[in-house]
Amino acid sequence: MSGREVVKSNSQLVQKEMISRNYDKITDGNHKVSSTFVPGNLNELLMCFDIANNLPEINAIQNAMRKKSGDMITEAERAGHSEDVCTYVKADIGMMAKGNIAPNGKPFPVPDILLLSYTGCFTFMKWFELLREQYQCPTVMLHVPYAADGTPTKNMREYIVRQLKEDVIPALEKVSGIRFDIDRLREYLRKSAAAEDDMVWMLESTKHKPSPIDCYFGGVYYMGPIFTAFRGTDEAIEYYRLLRLEIQERIDKGLCAQTPEGDMPEEKYRLVVEGPPNWTSFRDFWHMFHESGAVVVASSYTKVGGIYDYEGFRHDPDHPLETMADYCLGVYTNRSLPTRVDMLARNIREYEADGLLINSIKSCNSFSAGQLVMMREIERITGKPAAFIETDLVDPRYFSAANVKNRLESYFQMIDQKRRLGGSAAAGM
Amino acid sequence: MEARTVKEIVAFCQGLFDDLDFTRAREWKAAVPGRKVIGYMPVYVPREIIHAAGMLPLGILGGGADLEVIHGDAYYQSYICRIPRSTVELAVTGRLDFVDGMIFPSICDVIRNLSGIWQILFKDKYVRYFDAPQNFREDVGGVFYSNELREFREGLEKLAGRRITDSEINASIEVYNENRLWVNRVYDFRADFPWKAPSAEVYLLMRAGMVLPPEEHTLLMREYLAAAGAQDRPMRDNCRVVLTGVFCEQPPLNLIKSLEISGCYIVDDDFLLISRWLLEDVPADGDPIENLSRAFLLNSAQTAAKYEADMEVKGRYLIDAIRKRSADGVIFAAPSFCDPALLDQPMMISRLDALKIPYITMQYAENSGQMQPIREQSGTFADSIKLWSSS
Numbered sequence: 001m002s003g004r005e006v007v008k009s010n011s012q013l014v015q016k017e018m019i020s021r022n023y024d025k026i027t028d029g030n031h032k033v034s035s036t037f038v039p040g041n042l043n044e045l046l047m048c049f050d051i052a053n054n055l056p057e058i059n060a061i062q063n064a065m066r067k068k069s070g071d072m073i074t075e076a077e078r079a080g081h082s083e084d085v086c087t088y089v090k091a092d093i094g095m096m097a098k099g100n101i102a103p104n105g106k107p108f109p110v111p112d113i114l115l116l117s118y119t120g121c122f123t124f125m126k127w128f129e130l131l132r133e134q135y136q137c138p139t140v141m142l143h144v145p146y147a148a149d150g151t152p153t154k155n156m157r158e159y160i161v162r163q164l165k166e167d168v169i170p171a172l173e174k175v176s177g178i179r180f181d182i183d184r185l186r187e188y189l190r191k192s193a194a195a196e197d198d199m200v201w202m203l204e205s206t207k208h209k210p211s212p213i214d215c216y217f218g219g220v221y222y223m224g225p226i227f228t229a230f231r232g233t234d235e236a237i238e239y240y241r242l243l244r245l246e247i248q249e250r251i252d253k254g255l256c257a258q259t260p261e262g263d264m265p266e267e268k269y270r271l272v273v274e275g276p277p278n279w280t281s282f283r284d285f286w287h288m289f290h291e292s293g294a295v296v297v298a299s300s301y302t303k304v305g306g307i308y309d310y311e312g313f314r315h316d317p318d319h320p321l322e323t324m325a326d327y328c329l330g331v332y333t334n335r336s337l338p339t340r341v342d343m344l345a346r347n348i349r350e351y352e353a354d355g356l357l358i359n360s361i362k363s364c365n366s367f368s369a370g371q372l373v374m375m376r377e378i379e380r381i382t383g384k385p386a387a388f389i390e391t392d393l394v395d396p397r398y399f400s401a402a403n404v405k406n407r408l409e410s411y412f413q414m415i416d417q418k419r420r421l422g423g424s425a426a427a428g429m
Numbered sequence: 430m431e432a433r434t435v436k437e438i439v440a441f442c443q444g445l446f447d448d449l450d451f452t453r454a455r456e457w458k459a460a461v462p463g464r465k466v467i468g469y470m471p472v473y474v475p476r477e478i479i480h481a482a483g484m485l486p487l488g489i490l491g492g493g494a495d496l497e498v499i500h501g502d503a504y505y506q507s508y509i510c511r512i513p514r515s516t517v518e519l520a521v522t523g524r525l526d527f528v529d530g531m532i533f534p535s536i537c538d539v540i541r542n543l544s545g546i547w548q549i550l551f552k553d554k555y556v557r558y559f560d561a562p563q564n565f566r567e568d569v570g571g572v573f574y575s576n577e578l579r580e581f582r583e584g585l586e587k588l589a590g591r592r593i594t595d596s597e598i599n600a601s602i603e604v605y606n607e608n609r610l611w612v613n614r615v616y617d618f619r620a621d622f623p624w625k626a627p628s629a630e631v632y633l634l635m636r637a638g639m640v641l642p643p644e645e646h647t648l649l650m651r652e653y654l655a656a657a658g659a660q661d662r663p664m665r666d667n668c669r670v671v672l673t674g675v676f677c678e679q680p681p682l683n684l685i686k687s688l689e690i691s692g693c694y695i696v697d698d699d700f701l702l703i704s705r706w707l708l709e710d711v712p713a714d715g716d717p718i719e720n721l722s723r724a725f726l727l728n729s730a731q732t733a734a735k736y737e738a739d740m741e742v743k744g745r746y747l748i749d750a751i752r753k754r755s756a757d758g759v760i761f762a763a764p765s766f767c768d769p770a771l772l773d774q775p776m777m778i779s780r781l782d783a784l785k786i787p788y789i790t791m792q793y794a795e796n797s798g799q800m801q802p803i804r805e806q807s808g809t810f811a812d813s814i815k816l817w818s819s820s
Contacts, residue, residue, distance in 0.1 A: 167564065
């Protein structure tokens with residue numbers, strides 16, 4: 001599969017350029033650089049201090065897709081990191097041991113600050129404690145409490161705002177030498193909200209039959225700018241405007257979802273997927289879906305950076321610090337299991353999906369712990385069949401193509417059977 | 430009543446440890462109509478507030494080595510640690526049916542998500558994810574934590590059907606101050622006379638504190654110390670180690686015994702940290718919520734589940750324990766797939782390397798069966814310490 005020519009849309013080419021420019025900015029030696037995590041990241045705030053945003057999960061993903069992460073993980077394990085822990089962390093530490101080279105071929109600089117946004121994932125906290133040992137650079141923590149009862153509370157929100165005011169902003173001011181300007185932040189947030197409207201339109205476009213896009217494998221590309229270093233920029237607004245036009249055109253033409261190998265000829269199965277994708281065999285994994293006519297119409301992974309399509313969240317420039325707190329609190333892995341169940345069950349109903357597929361990640365407890373219970377609960381609520389596969393994020397040792405393919409084929413047969421019994425109409429009907 | 434012997438006290442504790450139906454807690458509840466039992470998981474919850482509500486705080490630490498997990502494996506993938514699956518097993522087999530509420534502290538994502546599983550499976554029970562701040566400034570994390578404690582108190586008031594007054598909490602703070610005092614005395618005694626207080630015994634004694642009301646547990650520790658102090662036992666030529674990483678999923682009792690049999694006296698550990706979490710007495714007058722909050726922020730144990738803002742301070746808690754207890758080395762024992770312990774371990778090891786403190790690492794699950802490899806590893810460790818440190 002890897003040898004096939006990749007079909008890319010205009011928006012994908014634009015995004016590639018954007019990512020490339022950001023890596024150049026990080027590595028050019030002319031900018032202050034922060035490392036921070038994707039979920040609930042504070043990109044608009046970093047922009048207020050002209051700090052470039054480097055996201056270690058994205059680096060791990062880039063390395064995985066370039067088939068480099070396996071060696072990096074082995075390197076970290078040789079240095080004493082357990083086989084049992086998050087492979088993003090080990091890919092990152094292994095990358096440092098191997099010269100810390102960015103995808104543009106230049107070395108990553110020592111970050112000027114580690115912005116430890118502890119949002120929805122315990123490992124984040126340890127990850128940056130480990131990086132701090134290596135980089136010996138300033139570190140500032142933003143602790144985002146877990147929204148255990150479904151809805152974030154006033155106390156949680158105020159705690160985040162207090163941390164921003166008392167710790168995070170002063171630390172960024174110190175590192176950058178730039179005074180915080182709340183009006184500048186408001187302006188960025190206004191731009192975020194403008195891009196977010198088109199982005200949500202994209203997410204909801206998969207309600208069409210056939211779905212014009214894939215919202216898991218394709219979705220990770222489409223979510224890229226909003227979840228990374230571009231939220232709050234004109235580039236992101238332009239990217240989502242362009243993407244919207246492209247998708248609208250696909251809808252007008254009645255095209256099935258776009259894949260790296262061209263448009264799917266037929267949409268046979270509409271799925272909702274829970275859990276991150278496997279990155280080391282990303283294209284092979286996607287191929288198993290589209291060769292069977294399966295398209296993902298909604299996924300939890302497109303909510304990992306922040307959730308826009310559940311309670312209608314948009315960044316609110318009139319309440320700049322509070323809106324950032326709400327964004328952090330709202331990310332998918334910071335939500336309780338019953339909320340995650342409700343979200344996915346709603347997706348299955350509203351997107352008229354045939355069922356739920358869980359891709360359980362070996363080294364990601366934040367996503368994986370509880371997924372078997374979620375699966376049964378969602379089956380109970382929706383009456384739709386669910387299936388469970390197991391892979392890993394960036395460790396190639398844990399992707400068994402034959403196993404995954406067998407399970408997917410069995411699952412598609414299960415959906416067919418259910419349809420024959422009248423439980424689920426065929427996709428596209 | 431005649432004082433019990435060490436053997437009798439340990440047999441009593443062993444009985445509590447083995448009883449996965451929690452008969453003692455059930456009896457406590459049945460003794461007075463309306464009593465309630467609140468389960469909690471590692472690593473820390475303010476038991477003082479539960480106690481002040483007239484409820485029994487009950488430590489739930491998984492199913493141990495002997496529980497056959499039949500249903501629990503259907504709830505968890507193979508690559509997730511064992512404590513949540515055996516805890517679910519306890520619950521779905523009715524062993525926790527008398528427990529009125531469960532508290533899940535913010536220790537890791539697995540225990541965090543277990544709170545959600547409880548919400549889904551046991552809708553009629555009180556469930557609280559107990560979040561503690563990772564920001565330790567009084568005006569930032571302190572404000573958040575005090576409000577969390579107030580919410581916690583309100584939740585228990587609703588469950589109890591009555592107010593929990595400040596003076597009741599202050600009285601409970603005194604009870605737990607006293608309990609902690611005796612826990613620390615037992616730890617001191619073991620460090621001074623490890624041959625008189627084998628770690629398996631001390632562990633069972635501390636586990637009893639997870640089931641018994643604190644007042645009763647305090648009396649038990651006093652009784653044990655008196656009996657153990659009076660009893661002659663042979664001193665072995667063991668080395669002295671600190672055991673760390675065991676703060677959540679518990680190793681089998683046989684593992685603890687194996688370490689000592691193989692030549693390692695455990696002179697400090699991070700078992701059942703809740704018993705020693707607060708490092709000083711909490712003031713038992715004034716605003717109890719603020720006092721408990723300050724105690725957590727400013728005077729609590731360091732563990733992998735807590736963020737350490739100052740890199741220079743990272744590891745100090747362990748190193749202080751090594752020095753205070755005159756330990757020769759450290760055994761890092763981590764449960765398989767335990768994010769906090771395993772991610773923290775390389776940082777702790779770097780601190781020990783810098784000070785040339787010997788250590789070994791091992792992994793376990795609560796139902797690990799084969800102790801021979803453990804004995805060989807720790808025995809070799811003990812031998813190497815004795816060989817190289819005495820020269």
